[in-house]
Amino acid sequence: MRLSTTRRRAALAATSAGIVAAAIAGVAAGVPALAAPEDAEPTSLVEDFSYPDAASYPDIKLIRGDGRILIVDCDAGRTSAEVWSFTRPTPFCFEFKGDNGFVSLELADVYGIRNNENFAMSAKVTVDETTKVVEVPEVDWKGVGVGAGENQAVLLELRA
Structure with a gap:
């Protein structure tokens, strides 16, 4: 019916x-x-910018980021920046997902950073307990710490 x-x-x-x-x-x-x-437990929708899978990279302490700068395998063909450190014989490679972004990290004994992109990049480093920002030229290399004739450097941040 x-x-x-x-x-x-x-x-x-x-x-x-x-x-x-x-x-x-x-x-x-x-x-x-x-x-x-x-x-x-209540969940939060607020982004805390913590780096996902940070524990997967034992040689480097990845702290926070906005998701636009990611650590990648250097053989992946997506390397925007290389960070060279005395902690291992091969560089740490990062992919930039645009011309702005940041990642906070701690990497000891850094001696050089290579920018493979056509946009500005900066690195925050600490040398002898003094923190400074170093500009890394477009498609070029920048020595830091021992690579710049100074003492050991700790990389704290990459920013585009």
């Missing part, structure tokens, strides 16, 4: 009103309409 459109609307309205009334009655009686599990 088919109901007319008017009767279907009336039945739907009555059902909806009944559900709302039951929910209001439950809340009035002290029963929450939708109770969350008591042990559930």
